[in-house]
Amino acid sequence: MKITLRIWILIIALVLSIIAIRPGFQSGVVITSIDQDSLLVKEGLGTGEIIKDINGKEIKNKQDYAQILTELFSDKVEKRTDIKTNKNEYTVLTNNTFGITVENVPKTRIQTGLDLRGGARALVQPDVQISSSELDDLVEISRNRLNVYGLSDVNIKGVSDLSGDKFLLIEIAGATPADLEKLIGQQGKFEAKIGNKSVFSGENKDVRNVCRNDATCAAVTSCSPAQGAYFCNFAFTIYLSEEAADRHAQITKNVTLDETGQYLSEKLVLLIDGNEVESLLISSGLRGQATTQISIQGSGTGTTRDDALKNTRAEMRQLQTILLTGSLPYKLNIVRLDTISPSLGEEFSYTLLMAGIVSIIAVSLIIFVRYRKIKISLSLLITSFSEIIIILGVAAFLRWNLDLPSIAGILATIGTGVDQQIVILDEAFRSKIVSIKQRMKQALFVIVSAYLTAVVSLIPLYKAGAGLFKGFALTTLIGITAGVLITRPAFSDMIKKLEEN
Amino acid sequence: MDETETRNWYDRYYKFTMILPLTFLLFSIVYLVNFNIREGDLIYKDVSLTGGTIITVLDKKVNIEDVKKALEVQFPDLAIRKISELRTGSQKGFFLETKADVKEAKPALEKHLGYNLTQENSSVEFSGSALSSGFYQQLRFAVLLAFVFMAIVVFLVFRTFVPSFAVILSAFADIIMTIVMVDLLGISLSLAGIIAFLMLIGYSVDTDILLTSRLLKQRDYKLNRQLYDAFKTGITMTLTSIAAVGISLAIIYSYSDVLRQIFTILLIGLGFDIVNTWLTNAPLLKWYIESKEDKS
Numbered sequence: 029m030k031i032t033l034r035i036w037i038l039i040i041a042l043v044l045s046i047i048a049i050r051p052g053f054q055s056g057v058v059i060t061s062i063d064q065d066s067l068l069v070k071e072g073l074g075t076g077e078i079i080k081d082i083n084g085k086e087i088k089n090k091q092d093y094a095q096i097l098t099e100l101f102s103d104k105v106e107k108r109t110d111i112k113t114n115k116n117e118y119t120v121l122t123n124n125t126f127g128i129t130v131e132n133v134p135k136t137r138i139q140t141g142l143d144l145r146g147g148a149r150a151l152v153q154p155d156v157q158i159s160s161s162e163l164d165d166l167v168e169i170s171r172n173r174l175n176v177y178g179l180s181d182v183n184i185k186g187v188s189d190l191s192g193d194k195f196l197l198i199e200i201a202g203a204t205p206a207d208l209e210k211l212i213g214q215q216g217k218f219e220a221k222i223g224n225k226s227v228f229s230g231e232n233k234d235v236r237n238v239c240r241n242d243a244t245c246a247a248v249t250s251c252s253p254a255q256g257a258y259f260c261n262f263a264f265t266i267y268l269s270e271e272a273a274d275r276h277a278q279i280t281k282n283v284t285l286d287e288t289g290q291y292l293s294e295k296l297v298l299l300i301d302g303n304e305v306e307s308l309l310i311s312s313g314l315r316g317q318a319t320t321q322i323s324i325q326g327s328g329t330g331t332t333r334d335d336a337l338k339n340t341r342a343e344m345r346q347l348q349t350i351l352l353t354g355s356l357p358y359k360l361n362i363v364r365l366d367t368i369s370p371s372l373g374e375e376f377s378y379t380l381l382m383a384g385i386v387s388i389i390a391v392s393l394i395i396f397v398r399y400r401k402i403k404i405s406l407s408l409l410i411t412s413f414s415e416i417i418i419i420l421g422v423a424a425f426l427r428w429n430l431d432l433p434s435i436a437g438i439l440a441t442i443g444t445g446v447d448q449q450i451v452i453l454d455e456a457f458r459s460k461i462v463s464i465k466q467r468m469k470q471a472l473f474v475i476v477s478a479y480l481t482a483v484v485s486l487i488p489l490y491k492a493g494a495g496l497f498k499g500f501a502l503t504t505l506i507g508i509t510a511g512v513l514i515t516r517p518a519f520s521d522m523i524k525k526l527e528e529n
Numbered sequence: 530m531d532e533t534e535t536r537n538w539y540d541r542y543y544k545f546t547m548i549l550p551l552t553f554l555l556f557s558i559v560y561l562v563n564f565n566i567r568e569g570d571l572i573y574k575d576v577s578l579t580g581g582t583i584i585t586v587l588d589k590k591v592n593i594e595d596v597k598k599a600l601e602v603q604f605p606d607l608a609i610r611k612i613s614e615l616r617t618g619s620q621k622g623f624f625l626e627t628k629a630d631v632k633e634a635k636p637a638l639e640k641h642l643g644y645n646l647t648q649e650n651s652s653v654e655f656s657g658s659a660l661s662s663g664f665y666q667q668l669r670f671a672v673l674l675a676f677v678f679m680a681i682v683v684f685l686v687f688r689t690f691v692p693s694f695a696v697i698l699s700a701f702a703d704i705i706m707t708i709v710m711v712d713l714l715g716i717s718l719s720l721a722g723i724i725a726f727l728m729l730i731g732y733s734v735d736t737d738i739l740l741t742s743r744l745l746k747q748r749d750y751k752l753n754r755q756l757y758d759a760f761k762t763g764i765t766m767t768l769t770s771i772a773a774v775g776i777s778l779a780i781i782y783s784y785s786d787v788l789r790q791i792f793t794i795l796l797i798g799l800g801f802d803i804v805n806t807w808l809t810n811a812p813l814l815k816w817y818i819e820s821k822e823d824k825s
Contacts, residue, residue, distance in 0.1 A: 146648065151660065190667040363660040365631070368652040369587065376784055383780040387773035394769050432787050433724065440728045443773055447735050447766040454762040462747075470747060477686045477738045482731045484682050485675035489727060492664070492671040500724055 030525065038518035041510070042414055045421020050137045055088040056080045056114070057130035060201070068111075068126050069241075071118045078133055081112035089132050137424040141431025141499065142199055144377050146370025148208055151187075152196040155359045160186075163194045170196060170212060172353045190492050195363070199429075213362045216350045219299045222310070225279045227296065228272035230351065236320075237267040238352045246348070248340050249325075251333055258336035262344040263325045266351060273318040281316040298324070300350060324351075380435055384442070388412050391446050399453065403526055408449050411519045415445050418510045419503055434499035441507025444482065448475045448511065449519055456523045464527060468520050479512045539753065543812045550809045554702045557709040564712055571708055575717035578665040580658025581628035583786075584638060585612070586651045591642060593623050599641045604629050613783050624786065631655035661720075668723040675727055676700070679734060686738070692745060695813040696737040699805040703733040706805075707798040721787040725794035732770060732799060736763040736806045744814055752818060756811060763806060771799050 031039075056078040062069055079087050082096050100107060111118045111126075120126070142149050154166065163186040171184045183199040198212055218230035228234035239245035246264030253259075268276070286293045292315060295307040306326045326347060328340030388409060396405040419438055423430055430438075455471040456464065482504070489501045561571055576583060597609045608626040613619060627634050631653060639646055646653065679700065684693045704726060711718065743759040744752070778792035 148648075151656075153660070189663070190670065191663065193663065361657070363657040364655065366652070366654040367648055368654075369585070369648050369650065379780060379784050380788075383777040386780065387776045390772045390776050391769045394765070394772055398765055432785065433721065436721070436724065436728075436788060436791050439773075439777060440731070443770050444731060444735060446769050446773070447732075450762060450766045450769065451739055454758070454765070458758060461750075470742070473746065474739050474742050477682070477742065478731075478735050480686070481679045481682045481734050481738070484678035485727060485730050487678065488671035488674040489668075489724070492667040496664075496720070497668075497724055 032521045032525070034517040034521045038414060038514055041418055041421075041514050045418045045424075048137065048421040048425040049417070050424070051135060052133070053135070054078065054133045055086075056133050057087055057090055057093045058133050059113075060129050060131050062128045067120045067122055068118060068128060071120060072116070073111075073113070073118055073128075077113040077115050079111060079113050079130065081110075083110050090130060093130055138420055139424070139427060139429045140377065141429040141434065142201060142366070143368055143432045144430070145201055146368050147199065147201040148365070148367040149200075150196075150198045150208070150212060150362055150366075151364035152198065152212055152360050153193065153363045154196075154356075155361060158194055158358070160194075163188075163196070166196055166356065169353055169356060170198065173211060173216075173349050174198075174200075188491070190488075196360075208367075209362060209365065211346065211349070213360050214350065215301050215356050215359050216353065217299075217301050217356075218350055221297045221299065222276075222279050222283065222292075223294045227276050227279060228268055234269050234272040235266055235351050236269055238348050239265040239267075240345075240348045240352075246344070248337060248344070251336055251340075253333075257329050257331055258333050259327055259329050260336045260340035261325060261327045262340050263323050264344060264348060265321055265323050268320045268322060270318075270320065273320045276314075277316050277318040280310065280314060283310075283315065285312050285315075296322075298347075305347070384416070384439065387439075388442065395450070395453075399457070401526075404453065404523070407519060407522045407526070408446070408453075411449060411515050411522075412442055412445060414518075415442060415507060415511060415515050418514065419507045422506045422510070423503065428499070428502065430503070431499045433497050434503040437500040437503035438507060440500075441504055441511065444478070444508065445511050445515065448478065448516055451475060452516065452520045452523060456520075456527050464524055468524065471520065472516070475512060475516055479508055482508050543815060546808045547812050550702060550804050553804075554705060557702075557705045560709050560712075561705065572712060573715065573717040574665065575719045575722075576626050576628055576661075577654075577656060577719040577721075578661050579628055580656055580661040581626065582631040582634045583654040584625045584631075584634065584646070584651060585622065585653075586625070586638070586642070586646065587612075587622040588642070588650065589620055589622070591623075593620075596623070596625070596638070596641060600625075600637055603637055604634065611783070621783075628658075664720060665723075668720065672723060672726050672730075675730055676704075679730055683734065683738070687741060687745065689745075691817040692741045692814055695810045695817075696734060696741055698813075699737050699802075699810040700730055700733045702805045702809060703729060703798050703801050706801040707794060710797045710801075711794060716790065716793065719787065719790055722790040722794060725791040725798075728791070728795060729798040732795065733802045733805075736766055736802060737810050739763055739766070740806060740811060741814060744818060752815060756815060760807060760811070764803065767799055767803055767806075771796065774799065 058078050059073070059075050062073065062075060079093065081087060082093075083100075085092075085096055087093050087096065100109065106121055109120050109122060111120070152170075154162075158166070167184055167186050171182070174182045174184070183197075183201075185197050186194060187197045188194045196212075200208070216230065218235075220227045220229070246262075248260050248262045251258055251260040280292060283292045283294045285291070290312055292310040292312060294310070296310050297304055298306045298308070306324070308325055324347065326340075326343055328336060328343045330336030330339045391412070392405045392409045395408050396402065399405070416438060419441065420430075422428075423434070428434070451474050452468070452471045455467045458467065486501045486504055489497050565571055593609055593611050597607065601607050604627040606628050608624075610624045610626075612621045612623060614621050625634070625638060635646060635653065644650075680693075680697045683696050687693045687696070707726070707729060711722075716722075740756075740759045740763060743762075744755055747755065750758070774792050774795045778789065778796060781788045781792065783789075
C-alpha cells in the first residue's frame with residue numbers, strides 16, 4: 029500500500045506525540061518536595077532530582093526508599109548517609125529522615141490530575157468583590173505562604189466564572205498537610221498587644237524579618253511528658269522596625285512589675301485574625317527599652333513525643349509563615365475542598381485504561397461483523413488508538429493535567445471519531461456511480477459539519493463552573509480537531525487505497 | 530419483491546411513524562412541567578449541585594448497613610453506596626453523601642468507624658451551597674448556550690429551514706426524553722452529569738447531520754434507497770457508540786460516580802437518538818424532499 033501525504037502527516041503527528049509523551053524506563057525516586065529545614069537543602073539538593081542510590085544500595089522505587097529509611101533511622105542513631113542522585117552525590121550526618129517527599133519516577137510525561145493521582149483542591153473565595161489585580165495579589169500572597177510553609181508541588185491560580193465571581197484555585201498534588209484549611213483560609217491579620225495597645229502588627233511592615241531554618245534563632249526548645257501527653261515548646265526570633273521598637277518602649281514604660289519582680293504585669297499577647305494564639309511574659313529588663321529583637325514562643329502537644337514534636341514544628345512554621353507573608357485585606361472562605369486519596373487513583377487509572385481498550389476492541393469487532401474485512405477493522409483500530417496517542421501527546425506537551433473530566437472528553441472523542449470513520453467507510457463502499465473522490469468529499473462535509481457543531485457547543489463550557497470542566501472542553505477540542513485535520517483524512521486515504529486494491 | 534413491498538408500505542405510512550416519538554415528546558414535556566412544579570427544578574440534584582459532602586472511605590471490613598443506620602439519625606438525607614473490587618466483587622469501601630457540612634459529617638463518621646479519616650484511607654469532597662448552586666446555574670446556561678450555538682451552525686450548514694429544524698428537533702427531543710428518563714430512574718444529577726448532556730448534543734446531531742446531508746446533497750439513488758443507506762450507516766454509528774459506552778459503564782460502574790453518571794446518561798440518550806433520528810427526523814426530511822419534488 030502506497031503511503032500518501034495524509035498518511036505521512038498522521039505518522040509524523042504520532043511520532044511527535046510519542047516524543048511529547050516521552051515514555052521512559054528510568055528507575056529511582058524523584059524528589060517532589062523538600063522541607064525548608066532539611067539538611068539536604070544546605071547541601072544543594074533540589075526538587076526534581078532523582079535519587080538512585082543510598083549508601084550503596086540501589087533505589088528502584090518508593091518501596092525501596094521506604095525500606096532503606098526504616099533500616100537507617102529506626103534506632104535513632106546518627107549515621108553518615110551517602111545519597112547519589114542523577115545529578116550529584118550528597119553526604120549528610122543525621123539521625124532523622126531527610127525531610128523530603130519522593131515519588132516513583134514517572135514512566136511518561138503525561139500528568140494525571142488530582143482525582144487520579146491524589147491530592148487536594150480548594151476553591152477559595154474572598155468575602156468581598158475583588159478586582160483582577162487584587163486577585164493577582166491574592167494568588168501571590170497565597171503562593172508565598174505555601175512556599176514559605178514548604179509545599180512546592182502546588183498549583184495556584186485565580187479563576188473567574190460566568191457570573192464574574194473570582195476564586196482562588198489551589199491544587200496540591202500528593203500528600204496534603206492536615207492544616208491546609210488553616211493555611212489558605214486564614215486572613216492572617218497579625219497583631220501583638222500589650223494591655224489594649226498595639227505594639228506591632230502585620231500591616232505596617234513592623235516585622236522586618238523572621239528567623240527560620242536557623243537552629244540558633246528558631247527551634248523546638250524542649251519536650252516533656254505531662255498528663256499522658258507530650259508538650260513541646262518552640263521559640264524563634266523576629267526583628268522589628270525602629271518604629272515598632274519605639275512603640276514597645278513607650279507602652280512598656282508605665283507598666284508595673286508583677287509580684288515576682290521578674291516580669292511585667294502585662295503580657296505581650298499575639299492575635300491572629302482577632303484570636304489570641306499566644307501570650308508571652310515580658311522580662312522586667314525590657315521595660316521602656318526600644319528592642320528590635322523579640323523572641324516569639326509557643327507550644328504544641330501530641331500523644332507521643334514524635335507527634336508532639338511534629339505538631340510543634342507545624343505550629344511554629346505556621347506562625348512564621350503568617351508573620352513573614354503578611355495578611356490579606358479581606359476574609360477568605362473555602363467554598364469547595366476536595367482531598368483525594370492517592371490509593372484510590374492508581375487502580376482507577378488501570379480501570380480507565382481497560383475500559384478504553386475493551387471499548388475500542390468491541391467497536392472494531394462490530395465493524396468487522398458489518399463489513400467482513402479484517403483490514404478495515406484494523407485501520408479503524410489503528411486510527412482510534414492514534415487519536416488517543418495524539419490527544420495524550422498534546423496534553424503532555426501543554427503540561428495539561430488529565431483529570432476525570434479530561435478523560436471523559438477523550439472517551440467522547442473516540443466515540444465521535446468512530447462515528448465519523450463509519451461515515452467515511454459507508455461513503456467509500458456505497459454507490460460506484462460517483463467517483464471515490466466525490467464520495468470522500470461528501471463524507472468530509474458531514475464530518476466538518478459535525479465538527480463545527482461540536483466546537484461551538486464546547487465554547488460555553490470553558491468558563492462555566494470556574495473552569496472545573498476546562499479539561500473536558502480542552503481534550504475534546506484537541507481530539508476532534510486532530511480528528512478533522514489529521515486522522516480522518518489519513519483514514520479516508522487508507523480506505524481509498526484498500527478500495528482501489 | 531419483499532423490498533419493493535416494504536418500500537411501498539413505508540411510502541404510504543411513513544408520516545405516521547412520527548406519531549410515536551412526537552407523542553412521547555409531548556408526554557415528556559408535560560411530565561417535566563409537572564416535575565418542575567413539584568420539585569422546583571427539572572432534575573433531582575446531588576450534593577455537588579446543592580452543596581454538601583461526599584466522603585469515600587476505603588475499608589474492606591466495615592458493615593455498610595451499620596454505618597448507614599448509625600448516621601441516619603443525624604443526617605436524614607444520607608446516601609451510602611458500596612465500592613466493590615472489579616475482579617472479585619468483594620468490598621473495597623463505600624461512598625457517603627450528605628448535604629451536611631464536612632465539619633459535621635466527617636467527625637460523625639470517624640466516631641462511628643473508630644479511626645481517623647486521613648488521605649491514606651479516604652477522599653473527601655466538600656462544596657459550599659452558594660457555590661454549588663451558582664455552578665449549577667452556569668452549567669445549565671452553558672448547555673442552553675451550546676444548544677443554541679449548535680442550532681445556528683446547523684442552519685448555516687444546511688441553509689434550509691425544514692431540514693435544519695428537523696435536526697434540531699431531534700436533538701431537542703433526545704435531551705428532553707433523556708432528562709425524563711433520568712428523573713424516572715430517580716438519578717440525582719451531579720455537576721458532571723450536566724456535562725453528559727453537552728456530550729449528548731454532539732452525539733445526537735452526528736447521525737442527523739449524516740442523514741440530512743446524504744439526502745439533500747447526493748442524488749445518486751432513489752430517495753428510499755438513500756434513506757436506507759443512511760439508516761445503515763447511522764445505526765452502525767449509534768450501535769458502536771452504545772457498545773463503547775455500555776462497556777465503559779460496566780467496567781467503571783462501581784469506581785467513579787462521575788463517569789458512571791456520564792455513561793448512563795449517554796446510554797439513555799443514544800437509545801432515544803435512534804428513535805428520534807429515524808422516526809422523526811427521517812420522515813420529516815422525506816416529506817420535505819417529496820413535497821419539493823412534487824412542486825417542481
